[in-house]
Each structure stands twice: as C-alpha cells, then as structure tokens.
Amino acid sequence: MLDHPDVTALYDRYLSLAADGGTPRARDAAEQLGVSEAELVEAKGTAGLSRALRPHEERGFAPLLEQMPEMGEVMVLTRNQSCVHERHGTFGNVRIGEKMGLVLNKSVDLRIFINHWASGFAVEEDVKSGKRLSLQFFDPQGTAIHKIYATAKTDRPAFEALIEAWVDRNPQKLVPLPPEPPKADRPDSEIDVPALRRDWQAMTDTHQFFGMLRRHKTGRLQALRLAGDDLSHRVAADAAARMLDMAAADAVPIMVFVANKGCIQIHSGPVSTIKTMGPWLNVLDPEFNLHLRTDHIAESRIVRKPTKDGIVTSLELFDSEGGVICTFFGERHEGEGELAGWRDVLARLEREVAA
Structure with a gap:
C-alpha cells in the first residue's frame, strides 16, 4: 500500500463524496x-482496495497480457468519453510488439497500442454479487485505457496468482501528465481535395485509410466532409x-469498434436487446454490452471505402x-x-434522411 499524505487525503475526499450522494462511478467521481x-484508483489503495502493478522493464504490461489466455473467461471493457464497450470472452492469439499488439479471438478482439499503457492496478470492489x-x-x-474483470467463469486462483506475480511491492506516487489538447485540423483550403479523392478511391484495404489521412495531413x-457525398455523407x-x-430486428450481425488512444475493442456478431435510458443508448446482451451517450453525438456519417473485396460501408459517430x-x-x-443485410440497413437509413 502506498503511504503518501496526498493519496490519503484524496481517499478521504472520495469517502465524503460517496457519503453525500451515494457511490458514483469511478470516472465520474474522479471528475467531481x-x-x-x-x-x-491509487487512493483506494489506502483502504486496501487497489494495488499498483509493476510493468516489465522493457515490454511494459505486454507480458502480463500474454498470460491472460490462462485465466479463462473474463469481461473486457474499453471506453472513451462517450461510449463504453463490454465483452465477455477469453483471450487468445495474443501478439504484442514494441508499440502495437493484437488479441485475435472473436470474443476478445483487441488492437493494443502498448506504449500508451502507463500504469496499472489490481482493484477489488464490493458489489451486490x-x-x-x-x-x-x-x-x-x-x-x-482498458479493464479486465474476473467473472464467475474465470479461473479465480490463476487470476489471483497473476496479480500476486505482478504487484509492485514498492510503488511510487502517480504523477499524471496534463491532458493533451485536441489537435486542430489544417484549414480546409490547404487540403488538396482532388488528390484526397484519388487516394481514397484507390484503396484496396480499409486499413490504408489511416495512412491516407497522414499523407494528406x-x-x-x-476528410469525410471534404471527400464528397459519394464517399461520405451525413445522416x-x-x-x-x-x-x-x-440490425436487431433483421438479425444482421455487425461489428462495433470503440477506441481510445491505447486500445480498440471490437464486437462481432448479432445484437438483440436495445434499450434507451435517458441519454444512454444501450445494447444489453448476455455476452456484449454497449453504452453510448447519444447527447455527445455531434455528427453521424455513412462512409464508403473501396477494398479488393468490394466497397465496405460504415456508420461513424463523432463528438463536438x-x-x-x-x-x-x-x-x-x-x-x-x-x-447484403448490412447494406440494406444503411440504405434504409439513407432513405429516411432523403425523406
């Protein structure tokens, strides 16, 4: 446990906040x-509810993640400011290099940018179950960036042994860097739109899209705004x-990508239980949950990218x-x-906009 007066004082403030209005979610409590x-999370260690993890000297948390297939089923969670993606499943096909990594099981499907994984904790919380x-x-x-929860199907002794092996016995107080301001776009007038369109239409793989954005700065x-309605248009x-x-009514299997700068988490398969609760649009299925803040959506676009297998179409949501x-x-x-079912769903969305 980290013994530092600032950490202890923060935990006392958290207890006062919880006493005043219940126990808010960690992200909301931290903001308040x-x-x-x-x-x-570090401050919760004052009460023995968290323990810092020790990254490998050269590979960070990659070796820990490479042990996750041995844990059995877990629940993985990746989120950004506006969307939470939760998926039950098992790790497998884990390959992590110096900066990037993959987990390529269908149930746990991740793209990992390991150089952004700066700190980690084992956390124990009291919940109804x-x-x-x-x-x-x-x-x-x-x-x-990413959270991994033990479930009823997790090999609990293996999970606890993993934690013991990676706990930092001499943790230092966290000193987070200041938030990074959003990077401003260049003026539209500086973008060579005809060249952008030529490169876009010449793509043979959706992953080439990111390189195209970098080349055109x-x-x-x-880029979606400038490319033209045939490639991207607002809905x-x-x-x-x-x-x-x-998609739920027609049993159309979909892919759902939620990302932050350290991780992309993907669901592939059908969705069935769709519910709106206040500003939150939710998918509440046994193996997959999505929680989307609809009041954060400033723009929605249907986007078409050419590949060697034909046009690939996406629905993309953006904040302000x-x-x-x-x-x-x-x-x-x-x-x-x-x-064909996916194209039909998007075609109906487009007809609604036209109407």
Missing part, C-alpha cells in the same frame, strides 16, 4: 474530485439507434471536437464481400 481516474476483482490500465494522463472528420443524429433497432465515438460495420472477414 478534480483528479484523474488513475489517481482515484460480492467481491469484484479487476485489472485496470491507464494512460500517462491517468485516463482509463487531414483530420478524420475533415441523422439518431442514426445509431435506428441502425441498432433494424471531431473525435470518433464509435464505428459500426457489417460483420465481415478478410476475403469476404459486405453483407
């Missing part, structure tokens, strides 16, 4: 207390809700600063064309 979520154990990882600013939403703000309702909230595709695999 004016600290990062990582600092709040009992003690909930998790591993929680944060970026240099103390923002949550354009922001993602900026209604409630397009995600309409799309999920139609142009950041990506969530991206949806029809389920597909390398070498396969796009699902």
Whole structure:
C-alpha cells in the first residue's frame, strides 16, 4: 500500500463524496474530485482496495497480457468519453510488439497500442454479487485505457496468482501528465481535395485509410466532409439507434469498434436487446454490452471505402471536437464481400434522411 499524505487525503475526499450522494462511478467521481481516474484508483489503495502493478522493464504490461489466455473467461471493457464497450470472452492469439499488439479471438478482439499503457492496478470492489476483482490500465494522463474483470467463469486462483506475480511491492506516487489538447485540423483550403479523392478511391484495404489521412495531413472528420457525398455523407443524429433497432430486428450481425488512444475493442456478431435510458443508448446482451451517450453525438456519417473485396460501408459517430465515438460495420472477414443485410440497413437509413 502506498503511504503518501496526498493519496490519503484524496481517499478521504472520495469517502465524503460517496457519503453525500451515494457511490458514483469511478470516472465520474474522479471528475467531481478534480483528479484523474488513475489517481482515484491509487487512493483506494489506502483502504486496501487497489494495488499498483509493476510493468516489465522493457515490454511494459505486454507480458502480463500474454498470460491472460490462462485465466479463462473474463469481461473486457474499453471506453472513451462517450461510449463504453463490454465483452465477455477469453483471450487468445495474443501478439504484442514494441508499440502495437493484437488479441485475435472473436470474443476478445483487441488492437493494443502498448506504449500508451502507463500504469496499472489490481482493484477489488464490493458489489451486490460480492467481491469484484479487476485489472485496470491507464494512460500517462491517468485516463482509463482498458479493464479486465474476473467473472464467475474465470479461473479465480490463476487470476489471483497473476496479480500476486505482478504487484509492485514498492510503488511510487502517480504523477499524471496534463491532458493533451485536441489537435486542430489544417484549414480546409490547404487540403488538396482532388488528390484526397484519388487516394481514397484507390484503396484496396480499409486499413490504408489511416495512412491516407497522414499523407494528406487531414483530420478524420475533415476528410469525410471534404471527400464528397459519394464517399461520405451525413445522416441523422439518431442514426445509431435506428441502425441498432433494424440490425436487431433483421438479425444482421455487425461489428462495433470503440477506441481510445491505447486500445480498440471490437464486437462481432448479432445484437438483440436495445434499450434507451435517458441519454444512454444501450445494447444489453448476455455476452456484449454497449453504452453510448447519444447527447455527445455531434455528427453521424455513412462512409464508403473501396477494398479488393468490394466497397465496405460504415456508420461513424463523432463528438463536438471531431473525435470518433464509435464505428459500426457489417460483420465481415478478410476475403469476404459486405453483407447484403448490412447494406440494406444503411440504405434504409439513407432513405429516411432523403425523406
């Protein structure tokens, strides 16, 4: 346990906040207390509810993640400011290099940018079902990147042994870096739009899109605005809700991508239980949950990218600063064309806008 007066004082402030209005979620509580979520999790160590994890000297938390297939089923959670993606499943096919990594099981499907994983904790919480154990990882600013929760199907002794092997016996107080301001786009007038369109139409793989943005030094939403309606056009703000309702009704399997700067988490498969609760649009299925803040959606776009397997179409959601909230595709695999059912769902969305 870290013995530091600032950490102890923060935990006392957290207890007062919880006593005044119940126990808010960690991210919300941290915001109310004016600290990062990582600092709040660190402070919970005062009561023995968290323990810092020790990254490998050269590979950071990569070796820990490479042990996760041995844990059995877990629940993985990746979120950004506006969307939470939760998936039950097992790790497998874990490959992590110096900066990037992959977890390529269908149930746990991740793209990992390991150089952003700055700190980690083992966390124990009291919930209605009992003690909930998790591993929680944060970026240099103390923002949550990825969380891994033990479930009833987890090999609990193996999970606890993993924690013991990686606990930092001499933790130092966290000193998060200040938040990074959003990077401003260049003026539209400086973008060579005809060249952008030529490069876009010449793509043979959706992953080439990111290299194209770098070459043209354009922001993602900026490129979508400039490319032309045949490649990207705006649809209604409630397009995600309409799309999920139609995909559920027609049993169209979809892919749901939620990302932050350290991790992309992907669900592939059908969705069935769609519910709206206040500003939150939710998918509440046994193996997959999505929680989307609809009041944060400033722009929704249908985007078409050429590949060697034909056009691939996505529904992409953006916040008021142009950041990506969530991206949806029809389920597909390398070498396969796009699902006719997915194209039909998006065609109906487009007809609604036209009407």
